Amino acid sequence: MVDVGVARERPREGMSVLENHVTSSVQRKGNGHMPTQGYEEELRSERDYVAGLYTRLDAERARAKDQYSAALRGRDGTAMEREDQVRALGKAVQRLEVADNGLCFGRLDTLSGERSYIGRIGLYDEQNEFEPLLLDWRAPAARPFYVATAANPENMRRRRQFHTRGRQVLDFTDEVLGRPDDGERGDAALLAAVNAPRGEGMRDIVATIQAEQDEIIRLEHPGVLVIEGGPGTGKTVVALHRVAYLLYTQRERMERQGVLVVGPNPAFLNHIAHVLPSLGETNVVFTTAGELVPGLRVTAEDTPRAARLKGSLKILEVLAAAVADLQRLPEEPVLIELADVTVRIDAATAEWAREEARGSGRPHNEAREVFREIITYVLTERAIARIGKDWLTRDDREAWEQLREDLVDELAEHAGFAAALDELWPIMTPEEFLAQLYSSPERLRAAGADEALGRADGDAWTVSDVPLLDELIDLLGRDKPVDQSAERERRAEAEYAAGVLDVMVSREDMMDDEDHLFAQDLLYAEDLAERFLERDTRDLAERAAADRDWTYRHVVVDEAQELSEMDWRVLMRRCPGKSFTVVGDLAQRRSVAGATSWETMMAPYVPGRWVYRSLTVNYRTPAEIMSVAAGVLAEFAPDVAPPESVRACGVQPWSRRVTAGELPAAIEEFVRDEAGREGTSIVIGPPGVPGTVPASATKGLEFDAVLVVEPQQILADGPRGAAELYVALTRATQRLGVLHQGPLPHSLTGLTEIGAPVSAGNSL
Structure with missing residues (x-):
């Protein structure tokens, strides 16, 4: 945050109009025309109050730790109840x-003179649990801190913002509200945050949420909320703070099932991973679309044509046809030689069994049991008729049933019969099935699939394969149905053991020192529990991430424009309640199978249950850089208005033309110069250029300085090259440079061409 001393100084050259307005606004309103002595006294008072909040926090923390330790040793209630506690x-x-850093960051004064302190969590008076000492930023009473303006003060007289370091209040700035002639909120804290050098991860914005963002964060909508915003509008961090808000207002329901956050790549997830924990929320699973099937490893990339085919819902027809193609009829009767007779599986018998199995409604692997039962019935009937034709009648019921039982047992152990079943109705895992389908032109043709789906290495998985494999889990079913009954038995034994242990522990208090028999019983119960009760000690996020069948209370999808129709089918399956926060920007779409409209993606699943909100203010990208990116945007998305930047940085983006031989040295020079500066930097370029990363790998990320290499090649690389270049140009928060060998694209304007080598003396 900007401190009062800095705010009183003369604005530096190169400040934006908004920065100059804020500086003069804080100077004019800064401490309410408070004399220096009065300000110092007020500052001491605020320091004392915040110190008291930390004392209260420490006491709450000690109390919670004591309760936690006692719960670990406790014996009241059942084992499950104790574990939940x-x-x-x-x-x-x-x-x-997590509340230590920025515990209290502001204060609200009402027109009636009441004061409310706003912070990261809520704290209450130890003697009066209904008396708030600190309001949680998510509480309804804290909302004016984010939305009150001079023109619309929300019944507030003053908003005070603290500048803190650790537990110490360094200074504060005030805004006196209710003066329409003073204009809108001058947010020194916001400008300090957006101008600050970037670190390794995204920071929370709990102290600087803007009114436009706050409205979305607190939106009470039970269905799907789509948030669209251009680069730098804060849509990702708004979505994460919305999760924190929902966990605050619906904690009991949300915590039982947890929240799933889906991002475009691991680097992005690492970038945002700290935001929710910093707000005290941990029941969250972070994943990419390629990790939605636990244990699968994506190693390859589809051609655009294959990705489009796999992303369309029409692929469901291909999968269903390919599964049906597994359920075959014998071209010639299959002979099964038993001890006393030879029987055969003919096409008519297999067809009857197939119809019964398909009619059962079970997945393919589980329906095989029906297929096997029908085949077994027919074969045993035929065998009995031939074996007992001279001596056995149905009136001899006992002999008939004994012979049937013997034949059923023989077939169950018969290798030839098992091989026939595997040929006519094979058990397959989704991975085996899809790998064989891709690598077999014959099977692809039989399923009516496009030849573009074929590949030599069938199990070289791509991101587009994930929703297909997920679908096949339901189409095929589990590959070992018998294991499910075994698992049920194991759980029943575990529950019984837990019950025995609970009973024994509840009686332990009645045991005296000489009751050795009971002590032995107790040890037996503990041993029983250790043998059978394999308690899952993983936290919710770990359990959910490893379980494909886990369903979530809420799902956040970032860079949602990249998801295909099949991707959405997977995600909707993960959240039966259809509670989503969807974040994206259609103008940045790279995937050929991605969204061209939100209606197309949402209507099949939540017709009438989704709402749209947009973010229009760019808090990240300075005006100088955004004007360059806007030219590219106008070229490929002329109907899309670029977000309006709130600030200028005073540094003009530059370009430099180099030869092929000069390019590596120019990249190295940029990296070397930026290494000596505070903040982060990156070099973005087309595939194949050493020392660069593709724009797709930087989606959702931000850096103080960005060097874009060979923009013309980025434009030429695939059908969405313009969107890639737009993404690359809008990652920078302070400095942008461009290196190019050929002429610059005509859409890339507003760059200052420099001829001298890039160095610390140039305006980077």
Whole structure:
């Protein structure tokens, strides 16, 4: 945040109009025309109050830790109840642990003179639990801190913002509200945040949420919320703060199932991973679309044509036809030689069994049991008729049933019969099935599939394969149905053991020192529990991430414009309640199978249950850089208005033309110069250029300085090259440079061409 001393100084040259307005606004309103002595006294008072909040926080933290330790040793209630209590108290401790940094960041004064302090969590008076000492930023009473303006003060007289370091209040700035002639909110804290050098990860914006963002964060909509915004509008961080808000207002329901956050790549997930924990929320699973099937490893990339085919819902017809093609009829009767007779599986028998199996409604692997039962019935009937034709009648029921039982047992152990079943109705995992389909032109033709789906290495998985494999889990079913009954038996034994242990522990208090028999019983119960009760000690996020069948209370999807129709089918399956926060920008779409409109993607799943909100203010990209990117945007998306930047940085983006031999040295020079500066930097270029990363790998990320290499090649690389270049240009928060060998694209304007080598003396 900007401190009062800095705010009183003369604005530096190169400041934006908004920065100059904020500086003069804080100078004019900064401490309400408070004399220096009065300001110092007020600052001491605020420091004392915040110090008291930290004392209260420490006491709450100590109390929570004591309760947690006691719960670990406790014996009241059932084992499950004790486990739930331990986990709940553990989460309470975690929330208190993250509150140290920026515990209190502001104060609101009402027209009637009441004061409310706003912070990262809520704290209450120890003697009066209904008396708030600190309001949680998500509480309804804290909302004016984010939305009140001079023209619309929300019944507030003053908004005070603290500048802190650790537990110390360094200074504060005030805004006196209710003066329409003073204009809109001059947010020194916001400008300090957007101008600050970038770190390794995204920061929360809990102290600087803007009114446009706050409205979306607090939106009470039970269905799908689509948030669209251009680069730098803060749509990702708004979505994450919305999750924190929902966890605050619906904690019991949300925590039982958790939240899933889906991002475009691992680098992006690493970038945002700290935001929710910093707000005290941990029941969140972070994943990419390529990781939605646990244990699968994506190693390849589809051609655009294959990606488009796999992303369309029409692929469902191909998968269903390919599964049906597995369920075959014998071209010639299959002979099964038993001990006393030879029987055969003919096409008519297999067809009857196939119809019964398909009619069962079970997935393919599970329906095989129906297929096997029908085949077994027919073969045993035929065998009995031939074996007992001279001596056995149906009136001899006992002998008939005994012979049937013997034949059923013989078929169950018969290798030839098992091989026939595997040929006519094979059990397959989704991975085996899809790998064989891709590598077999014959099977692709039989399923009516496009030849573009074929590939030699069938199990070289791509991101587009993930929704198909997920679909096949339901089409094929589990590959070992018998294991499910075994798992049910194991769980039943575990529950029984837990019950025995609970009973024994509840009686332990009645045991005296000489009751050795009971002590032995107790040890037996503990041993039983250790043998059978394999308690899952993983936290919710770990359990959910490893379980394909886990369903979430809420799902956040970032860079959602890249998801295909099949991707959405997977995600909707993960959230039966259809509670989503969807974040994206159609203008940045790279995937050929991605969204061209939100209506197309949402209507099949949540007709009438999705709402759209847009973010229009660019908090990240300075005006100088955004004007360059806007030229590219106008070229490929002329109907899309670029977001309006809130600031200028005073540094003009530059370009430099180099030869092929000069390019590596120019890249190295940029990297070397930026290494000596505070903040982060990156070099973005087309595939194949050493020392660069593709724009697609930087989606959602931000850097202080960006060097874009060979923009013309980026434009030429695929059908969405213009969107790639737009993404590359809008990653920078301070400095942007461009290196090019040929002429610059005509859409790339507003760059200052420099001829001298790039160095620290140039305006980078």
